[in-house]
Amino acid sequence: MIPELQMLLSALVKSVPRMGYVVLLMFIIFYIYAAIGSFLFHNVDEGLWGNISLAMLTLFQVATFESWATAVLYPAMEVYPYAWIYFLTFIF
Secondary structure (H helix, E strand, C coil), rough: CHHHHHHHHHHHHHHHHHHHHHHHHHHHHHHHHHHHHEEEEEEEECHHHHHHHHHHHHHHHCCCCCCCHHHHHHHHHHHHHCCHHHHHHHCC
């Protein structure tokens, strides 16, 4: 009935498979940074960096900027002053 809406919906359906590649790329980036973060910061806070799955959840908190500075960045920087480099490269 509305051709513009039909064109919009068809473009959305065609873009779904390509969104899978974006999700896969994001998962790989999160996994690599989580492995590095759990190796570097496991002694800072075991509840945030204890294993790779917890580290991925912590990095999701960092990526959404949900109180990440007070909960994640500042405790890590107390032990490792150059931890900001890790978080800055992850955010970029």
